[in-house]
Amino acid sequence: MATLELRGIHKHYGAAHAVDGIDLTVADGEFLAILGPSGCGKSTTMRMIAGLETPTIGQVLIGDQDVTHLPPRARNVSMVFQSYALYPNMSVAKNIAFPLKARGVPKAERDARVAKAAQTMGITALLERSPVRLSGGEKQKVALARALVRDPALYVFDEPLSSLDAQVRAMARSELRQLHDRTKVTTVYVTHDQLEALGMGDRIAVMKAGRVRQVGTPKELYGAPADTFVAGFLGSPPMNLIAAEGKIIGFRPEGIGVSRAGTPVASDQFAVTARIVELEFLGSTWQIYAVQGAGEAAQKFIAHVSPQVVTTLEVGSDHVFTVPRAELHLFDAKTGLRVTA
Amino acid sequence: MNAVPQADARLGVGDRPGLLGVLMLSPALLYIVLLVAVPFFIAIALSMASATVGAPGVHGFVGFQNYVAAVHEPEFLMGLRNSVIVTVATVVLILIFATIESELLARDFRGKWLFQILIILPWAMPVSLAAVNWLWLLDSQFSPIDWLFRHLGLLGPGTIWGPQMHLYYYGQEWLGLASITLINVWRILPLATVIVLAGRVSIPADILEQAQVDGAGIFRTLFQISIPAMFPILVVATMFAALLVFGDMAIVAITTRGGPGYATQLLPFWAYEKGIEGGALSQGAAIALFMFPVLLAGAIWALRAAYRSQTR
Structure with a gap:
């Protein structure tokens, strides 16, 4: 168990800057999710933490020790790959024992620790099987057992749930989080899935184009996104962003009032007049697709309303959409950064 | 637009899978039957006849007499021993070097293109040029290797290999066999490297990286991850190399x-000397066919082992 610190990390491949200056501190025992779209540099960052890549500039510190130029095997970092990377020529037991063997742990202790790790993950029955014949969920458990068998300083996960079926994934997410709460090992979890980041991370670092755009707890990120990228990335559907009043104005699809065009608007409300393009039934709510303006200046947004409200609406005609001004998020029109009203 | 079947479309041989299959397979089939199967059965027939170069043709059935006669000649036994020694030594060396070379070629480094050209060069070199090279390199009088040894103080009067001035590579039993092995390794290594490299690059990168993160060093990764993963392809490389070496008579x-004498005799060359130069065509055929069942059994075993390791 240890802290992790990245100081001014850059990774350049020729002219391409995969990672372009990252400073990040992860506290001892913390679960940090790195969230970003593909190509944002999150995997490269993770590989530099594990030691599979060396930063072009900057330092990696694990437990206050500079490990920037140490090879992976000297870092005591446990990594779980997206593919689980199980060794196909070894049984499950041998897979789990491999990190211990590489460290010269004696056989008796090795067997005991493999048995314990297998028990923790509930895969004791699979120990003599070949990994080739396991299901996706079983493979993931074997990979996790192999990661936790050796008391690492740090866990690094590279989208470990993305190859699982949707049903298994929700279950695996909570298991993974419980595992972390039990072992209290500092964890860096890389994902492009905001549900995983929001659901599991103590804090989330949102990355784009090689930089960290915002670091904070899930609530902070959701409640006060630092820029339009974070605002438009979190939430499902994400925050609506509309150019108005010389700024970019953000509001969530929930809590929007809809009334007929021409209805007077109270002064503490922000109002947009827009045409309803389509209504979509989502079960407990309806999703409204609305367009303000026309041609190149057209701005689209989404609103969620209750079934009662929908009966009063008419597809194809203008309506007034209102949001309490206190719930607006304001961003600078040029930089996209959050501004206070 | 009329959405009706295109009844007037011209249908050709391409629309008749049965006929097309026969047409496309027949050249390969003809080639195998006429140039591989027929000569093979003629060779079997010859080996059981009393044919000579003077009177070729399958007549005078003598059963296994030719085989029995071949086994009782000291040249045959020596050739068999040497063929096995040269084949095993060559295959072992080739597996080691091909694994090392494929490990290098699987990585990126400055000047890799030059390395690739050098590795493939023996394969691309004309046989005649290669022969001249090796005759000169290991010549009894003008060998530059001898010259190097003399200057290193290993060869000549008063040295450990002295007092002679030359090693006479082709004139001594073990040096001769070692020379033949060396040239075989040189000749087949490019092919073996390409085969092994194909296996090496097909190992998923994340498995090798996982091994690194799990704390394995380069040798543990090589022997516990890479080589087991490459096992089927190593079997294929072994088989190719063994068959090429065992059947080759050009180098000797x-x-x-x-x-x-016959100290460095190899089976294929002995078959040639006996059958063509010595005129005993049937005996030559018998000698050449002698190892066929053994090689076939070996090849079947190896392929089955490779197959089983993949479908475990």
């Missing part, structure tokens, strides 16, 4: 010619 014919 150019270098030692089986000498001194």
Whole structure:
């Protein structure tokens, strides 16, 4: 168990800057999710933490020790790959024992620790099987057992749930989080899935184009996104962003009032007049697709309303959409950064 | 637009899978039957007849007499022993070097293109040029290797290999066999490297990276991850190399010619000398066919082992 610190990390491949200056501190025992779209540099960052890549500039510190130029095997970092990377020529037991063997742990202790790790993950029955014949969920458990068998300083996960079926994934997410709460090992979890980041991370670092755009707890990120990228990335559907009043104005699809065009608007409300393009039934709510303006200046947004409200609406005609001004998020029109009203 | 079947479309041979299959397979089939199967059965028939170069043709059935006669000649036993020694030594060396070379070629480094060209060069070199090279390199009088040894103080009067001035590579039993092995390794290594490299690059990168993160060093990764993963392809490389070496008579014919005496005789060259140069066509055929069942059994075993390791 240890802290992790990245100081001014850059990774350049020729002219391409995969990672372009990252400073990040992860506290001892913390679960940090790195969230970003593909190509944002999150995997490269993770590989530099594990030691599979060396930063072009900057330092990696694990437990206050500079490990920037140490090879992976000297870092005591446990990594779980997206593919689980199980060794196909070894049984499950041998897979789990491999990190211990590489460290010269004696056989008796090795067997005991493999048995314990297998028990923790509930895969004791699979120990003599070949990994080739396991299901996706079983493979993931074997990979996790192999990661936790050796008391690492740090866990690094590279989208470990993305190859699982949707049903298994929700279950695996909570298991993974419980595992972390039990072992209290500092964890860096890389994902492009905001549900995983929001659901599991103590804090989330949102990355784009090689930089960290915002670091904070899930609530902070959701409640006060630092820029339009974070605002438009979190939430499902994400925050609506509309150019108005010389700024970019953000509001969530929930809590929007809809009334007929021409209805007077109270002064503490922000109002947009827009045409309803389509209504979509989502079960407990309806999703409204609305367009303000026309041609190149057209701005689209989404609103969620209750079934009662929908009966009063008419597809194809203008309506007034209102949001309490206190719930607006304001961003600078040029930089996209959050501004206070 | 009329959405009706295109009844007037011209249908050709391409629309008749049965006929097309026969047409496309027949050249390969003809080639195998006429140039591989027929000569093979003629060779079997010859080996059981009393044919000579003077009177070729399958007549005078003598059963396994030719085989029995071949086994009782000391040249045959020596050739068999040497063929096995040269084949095993070559295959072992090739597996080691091909694994090392494929490990290098699987990585990126400055000047890799030059390395790739050098590795493939023996394969691309004309046989005649290669023969001249090796005759000169290991020449009894003008060998530059001898010259190097003399200057290193290993060869000549008063040195550990002295007092002679030359090693006479092709003129001594073990040096001769070692020379033949060396040239075989040189000749087949490019092919073996390409085969092994194909296996090496097919290992998923994340498995090798996982091994690194799990704390394995380069040798543990090589022997516990890479080589087990490459096992089927190593079997294929072994088989190719073994069959190429075992069946080759060009190298011995150019270098030692089986000498001194028959100390470096190999089976294929002995079959040639006996059957074509010595005129005993049937005995030559018998010698050449002798190892066929053994090689076939070996190949079947190896392929089954490779197959099983993949479908475990």
